[in-house]
Amino acid sequence: MIEAIVLDWAGTTVDYGSRAPIIAFKNAFAHFSIDLSEATIRQDIGLDKMTHVRKLLQEPEISGSWEANHPTIPLTHAAEKIYAQFQLEINKVLVATADLKPGVTDLVRFANSHHIQLATTTGYTQAMLDQILPLAAEQGYNPAYNITSEQTNHVGRPKSDMVDLAMKKMEISDPTHVIKVGDTVNDVLEGKNAGVISIGVAEGGNLIGLSQQAFDQLTVEERARYRIKAAAILKEAGADEIINNLTDLIPLIESLDDQQHKVPLLLTPGPLTTSQTVKETMLVDHGTWDDDYKALTQWVRHELVAIGNASEEDYTAVLMQGSGSFGVEAAIGTAVPKKDATLLIAANGAYGDRMIEIAEYLAIPHVVLQVPEDQVITLAAVEEVLAAHPEITHFAVVHCETTTGILNPIETIIPALATKGIITLVDAMSSFGGIPIDLEQLHVDYLITSSNKCMQGVPGFSIVLAKKHTLLKTKENARSLALDLYAQYQTFEKSEGKWRFTSPTHVVYAFAEALRELDQEGGVSVRTHRYQTNETLLREGMQDLGYKLVIDESVQSPIITSFKFPTTDFDFRAFYDYLKDRRFIIYPGKVSKCDSFRIGNIGEVSAEDIHHLLDLIKTYTKETLQLPVGN
């Protein structure tokens, strides 16, 4: 949703062709017998004016001319003198060039009817702007916030400070909801630096530099040539879009709003919302035998071990085609020997139950520790089963049980079992990358995750982080050809990153991009903090609306949160559809003992998204469910 437009003044909304500063600069320098060409002046237009004067004086020809004409006045004083003269000159022309450019009033009308705020930034001083403001207001253009660099400690373009201040005044925090429009390279850079959508205006701007009359007199071809040239320069500076005039901004905003509306936001625990850049990585095809691809696979494996805080001497990452369950099945089916082994599975949700099913399918002797879904698995409970079953050699547990969002305390259970010589497997599918996990400290033998959960890639492969020492002893254990973890590992090692069978190339490229983005975000701890912020906002916001939690806060993970149905006749489908129509995709509940639904906090999801969701749920709860929602 576009919430605000930040507009430049001269050349963008007033002063067609950005004539005023040009005339004033020319006259100010002429006052000191220095002749400046328009082209020279236009090079740095958009800067604040004092900086601009100084920059012009750095050109050898201009400084030489000053020294020749004013041998008694040192160059260090020249800038102040010329700037003082510039102020006199600009005052003479500002009023004459304050006519609104075509399209401004249409844009104002559109903005008002769409609750879009208007602000401005400028290279003019406050004194200059004060002359234009009343004239613009008379013509129907009266933006709420007008920023000059005097309000930002004289930090002007191309820095983002003026746009940042405008956003602060408008109380907008998400720069992707803001458009900056201007006609100069410095305008475009200001927008880019602020992270907003930066749009360049070609017609009537500084880069064409002609008055409206002069431009209108050109032939169609000449006008097109001017536009294309200006557009190319603005594009080169990094403009996200180029428009000819401000009227063109209206359909552009409508299409941006459409795009932002239509793209669903998955508040689900995988697949989840990935970044645009991760998605775009998949637009190229790659061969599996290719050396670059093999090197990329090796890099991915290397990074995964590093994210687990482990050394490659002790641990390795084995990638396995398929969804997360393929990795769990490969790990269980390969880890447990065919003879003299028994697996203990501790389960407090659907994913624990899935491991039991796997053991049944593979005919692996197993013992089950069943714990209620709203309670964590404790070391004491595990030790009790171990004492009763000395035949147990292997142990499997889920870290974050995505069924409820409950977090099992693997950091107390796993090291204790490792000391007893038990081989451990942890399904950390929905936690690895989203919660810090230290493989070396855990002494875990196998930890399983997937490309499409907290690592924020797309679905396509699972990941088994295995203790090398343990994995190397599993030759010929596998009950399946395709899911033989040992054979997969050997192939990666022997052929330096070649997968055993056809691999999901696009997914691997997307995953590599996701890894880079995890690093850019600041690593796992920063990501955990973002997820935790989302979770806290969601949980507290929902409780304020009267919704009840399925599990206790003390055992709640930052990953996904479960809520009980607010009434016995609650229609989840209708609730789901209401949110889906407004682009939010949530998840049905999975707990057996009560009716519930779940909302994920992971993926490319911000606090702002959670606020929007809560607003929608508030409206639905109040108006459709007719329930009290507090204040």
Ligand SMILES: *Cc1c(COP(=O)(O)O)cnc(C)c1O
């Ligand atoms: C997502 C998930 C899995 C794997 O499910 P798939 O549908 O096979 O990707 C396994 N365990 C947990 C805890 C999960 O969250």
